[in-house]
Amino acid sequence: MSNLPVEPEFEQAYKELASTLENSTLFQKFPEYRKALAVVSVPERIIQFRVVWEDDQHQVQVNRGFRVQFNSALGPYKGGLRFHPTVNLSILKFLGFEQIFKNALTGLSMGGGKGGSDFDPKGKSDNEIRRFCVSFMTELCKHIGADTDVPAGDIGVTGREVGFLFGQYRKIRNQWEGVLTGKGGSWGGSLIRPEATGYGVVYYVEHMIQHATAGKESFAGKRVAISGSGNVAQYAALKVIELGGSVVSLSDSQGSLIANGDASFTPEEIDLIAALKVDRKQISEIATSAAFSAKFKYLPGARPWVHVGQVDVALPSATQNEVSGEEAEALIAAGCKFIAEGSNMGCTQAAIDVFEAHREANQGAAAIWYAPGKAANAGGVAVSGLEMAQNSARINWTAEEVDARLKDIMKACFQNGVDTAKEFATPTEGYFPSLVTGSNIAGFTKVAAAMKDQGDWW
Numbered sequence: 001m002s003n004l005p006v007e008p009e010f011e012q013a014y015k016e017l018a019s020t021l022e023n024s025t026l027f028q029k030f031p032e033y034r035k036a037l038a039v040v041s042v043p044e045r046i047i048q049f050r051v052v053w054e055d056d057q058h059q060v061q062v063n064r065g066f067r068v069q070f071n072s073a074l075g076p077y078k079g080g081l082r083f084h085p086t087v088n089l090s091i092l093k094f095l096g097f098e099q100i101f102k103n104a105l106t107g108l109s110m111g112g113g114k115g116g117s118d119f120d121p122k123g124k125s126d127n128e129i130r131r132f133c134v135s136f137m138t139e140l141c142k143h144i145g146a147d148t149d150v151p152a153g154d155i156g157v158t159g160r161e162v163g164f165l166f167g168q169y170r171k172i173r174n175q176w177e178g179v180l181t182g183k184g185g186s187w188g189g190s191l192i193r194p195e196a197t198g199y200g201v202v203y204y205v206e207h208m209i210q211h212a213t214a215g216k217e218s219f220a221g222k223r224v225a226i227s228g229s230g231n232v233a234q235y236a237a238l239k240v241i242e243l244g245g246s247v248v249s250l251s252d253s254q255g256s257l258i259a260n261g262d263a264s265f266t267p268e269e270i271d272l273i274a275a276l277k278v279d280r281k282q283i284s285e286i287a288t289s290a291a292f293s294a295k296f297k298y299l300p301g302a303r304p305w306v307h308v309g310q311v312d313v314a315l316p317s318a319t320q321n322e323v324s325g326e327e328a329e330a331l332i333a334a335g336c337k338f339i340a341e342g343s344n345m346g347c348t349q350a351a352i353d354v355f356e357a358h359r360e361a362n363q364g365a366a367a368i369w370y371a372p373g374k375a376a377n378a379g380g381v382a383v384s385g386l387e388m389a390q391n392s393a394r395i396n397w398t399a400e401e402v403d404a405r406l407k408d409i410m411k412a413c414f415q416n417g418v419d420t421a422k423e424f425a426t427p428t429e430g431y432f433p434s435l436v437t438g439s440n441i442a443g444f445t446k447v448a449a450a451m452k453d454q455g456d457w458w
């Protein structure tokens, strides 16, 4: 019996990575990398702390705060903060573990980390959120810094929370430095950071479509199912529409909105949903309005996948484990050819197995092609890396410059996955290589080699 705590989400993320390494030729070629896998899967440091804050009724409230400083071989720990009632060490270890390899795939100097709290921002006033953030940072500020650990946003942590957190860090440490990313544009934030994760997913999938169709097809005319309605889903949807595709679904934890017939969400409708989310409200509040109910079905308690009809692309962009094995089968039956995770670990292992088996059985154009979050959603943290670079140089790049760099990074991330899979997994020409195997090996070997050079294993 192992005396390790039960950490289902972390074990899932670990097994997903380890199984792709095992099933490739990596360990045959480099057996010593098994040792690296054992070392890299233990966090360098975990900080846990108490967060006491005062609610609007002047009552004492208490939550748990965490920061998992997972790996710093490639640079300062880097990764978001999640404020959600489901947050625990298993969730943050899975997110931190994914973040190590995702950050490596960006090609920028960033280690991996993740943090957050079981604090639930839903139903809280702006003042309660500010007081919580101040209390959270009062402890966290002892453990982070621009060259040590640079948090950012994740679920429940937007530009507003980053602002409150940054202000408290600045006051306590008497230091203005790029200690957080996702900052406001007028005080150190990078242009395109809010858009970066969603845009990056779409740029990545554009390369998948071009590769799979020998450059003949693009997003134009494609039907795209998206889940979620936060930052990632919103900007993925806007970019799909800009490129000529239709967005047929969005969702939140309470239900899904599905467009009737050939209808697509418009940018104006996405803006309305974004405004709701700023106020921490649910899609259900808008779904019954005359304009929305005429054009969309609202399905309470449902995820979109089995309800979207024929689709070409699916972009899970809500949270972990939001596509089951059965939903994966339904997406394939609906004609879906490309699936890429905007969320971290959006697909269950059962769903990945369904997609990967279909890809192997239907080599070439008939196959569904799956891209894991650590490659497809790397655009967000990549632009965080660019924000760190701008802060260090005390300059600001234009939106065009940042967008161009984001496009280059997503292209390199895709190509790295393809090339690495060809080297270690699928040598056959004309076969879609496994992007999950290729991306895992590319991220892992980069980190493992840096750790070896630095004496972390031998």
Ligand code: GLU
Residues within 6 Å of the ligand: 078, 079, 080, 081, 150, 151, 152, 153, 154, 155, 181, 344, 377, 380, 381, 382, 384
């Ligand atoms: N939370 C985002 C992610 O999962 C962004 C992290 C960051 O920008 O540091 O990659």
